[in-house]
Each structure stands twice: as C-alpha cells, then as structure tokens.
Amino acid sequence: MTTTTTDGWPTLAELARHESELVLPALTERSAYDLGRRAADAAWADELPVVVGIWRGQHQLFHSALPGSTADNDAWLQRKGRVVTRFEHSSLYMGQLCRDLGTTLAEKFLLPAEEYAAAGGAFPLRTHDSGVVGWIGVSGLPQRADHDFVVRVLREHLDSPQG
Template sequence: MSDDLTELIKKIEWDEQRLVFREFDETDAWELGSLLVRLARERTLPVAIDIRRGEQQLFHAALPGATADNDAWIQRKVRVVHRFGASSYLVGRRLAAKGQSLGAELGVDPALFAAHGGAFPVRVTGAGVVAVVTVSGLPQAEDHALVVEALEQRITAAG
C-alpha cells in the first residue's frame, strides 16, 4: 500500500470521526441539502444531491448536467454506506489498499453497490449512523470532498 493511500484513508477516517451531529432531522436534511445545492450552483457543478434516512428520501436535487445515471450511482453508493457503516469513498480506498474490489467475494453484487466516493454517513452523537448524504456527478474524490465541505459548514453552524 502506498503512503499516499495510507494517508488518504487516515484522513477519511478522521473526517468520519469528527463530522458528527448532535441531532439530525428533516430540517437539518433540508439545510444540508440546500447548502450542497448552493455550493454546487456557485461552481456550476453537474451533480445530483441526495439525503436519505433508511428508505425515506429527505432531500433530492438534480442540477443542470446531472442525469438519471447519477441517481443510479447514488443508490449504489448509499447501499455501500448502509452495508459497511462507512463512507463509500473510505470503503473503496480500503479495498484498493488491499488490492481488492467490491464484488461477490464480499457478498455484494457490484451492479447494486458502488464503493466510489460521494456517499457519507450522517452520524449523531449517541445514535450512530442515522442517514446518508450523497453527491454524484463528479470524479469520486470531488464528490466526497463536496460532501465533507458541506458537513463541516453545517456542523460548525449548528455548534
């Protein structure tokens, strides 16, 4: 495993440990999703944005340039977070570090799961993962970075 990949994995793990809400409800989902839309619009990013709690979609937006394919990627990335309890980017990077890929050897169908960056677990102190926020439409590291940027802003604003 390269030092760069090791450092990236440590950074993603750190982000997941520190980006935790005190509470997260429908209003928080709306505010987080709206922030992501604003950031994406300011940068003219062709993304779809999704926040869901279990099977309930709390927020969804498709900006100019996003396609139905982005929605399919969102579903596949969200399944990874639900299955492994970590961001889709972290799961993918951990697998890459081992020279593995997501597939039957891990008990999943790659047509239904995608260990590509962009889906991030929404954690609440004392409750664990309560939702998933996802961006799709950019290279995976950029999808992931946009979600992390928005989470940092929302969690800081919430105090």
C-alpha cells in the same frame, strides 16, 4: 501524519477521521433540508453537474438535481449509498479499503457491482446519540471530488448556526 497514499488517495486513517469529526446533533427533516440546501446552493454556485441526496434510514429526506446531471447520477448515488448503509463508512473509505487489499467490493464481500459502488461521494450521517442514522451523497464529479464536496459541505453546515 500522512493523509494520502503514495498514489494520491486519502488514507483510511484520514477518511476515518472525517467520519469521526463530522457528527450531527440530530438528523431531522429540517436539518436534512438545511444541509441539503447548503449542498445544492454550493453546487449551483460552482455550476457543478451533480445530484444531491440525503437519506435517514430508507427515507429520502432531500433530493436536488442540478443542470448537467442525469438519471445515471441518481443510479450511482443509490449504489454508493447502499455501501454506506451496509458498512457505516463512506463509499470512498470502502473503496480505499479494497484498493489497500488489492481487491474489489464485489470480490471481498460478494456484493453485486450493479447494486453497490465503492466510489467516493456517499458519506454516513452520524448523530451523537444514535450513531449512523442515514447518509448524504453527491454524484456527478470524479469520485474524490464528490467525497471532498460532501466533506466540505458537512464542515460548513456544522460550523453554521443550523448545524
């Protein structure tokens, strides 16, 4: 099975597989802290200039800004998170959908680019009982690297005793 498009982007099927596999048992304040801390610790270890955020609904449960990140990264994170909240897919999935269709999120869905960014880095947080309940996001790297970082951290979290 091909997991990337001819131009190197992940396929929609691959991105959907990430979303269906990475499901949390619950999203509590404690689990958000554990997941957020895992992401922040991994970013510190790799000296990544990112911001990390976790939301449950409209409530931000975790935020960390690492050296080299800026307020612009927070703004990008919010724009990517609005995409996840609206479509219940990762921001990279929605960007790939638009690329596949030869359009943009603004053109296809009439959403202002100032508020919505279909760029990788925000990922839906699903639970077994409730579906999408929130999202996790990272901003500060190229968009595919942001997405890959979130997927890696979620996998590590789910494989840990806290997950």
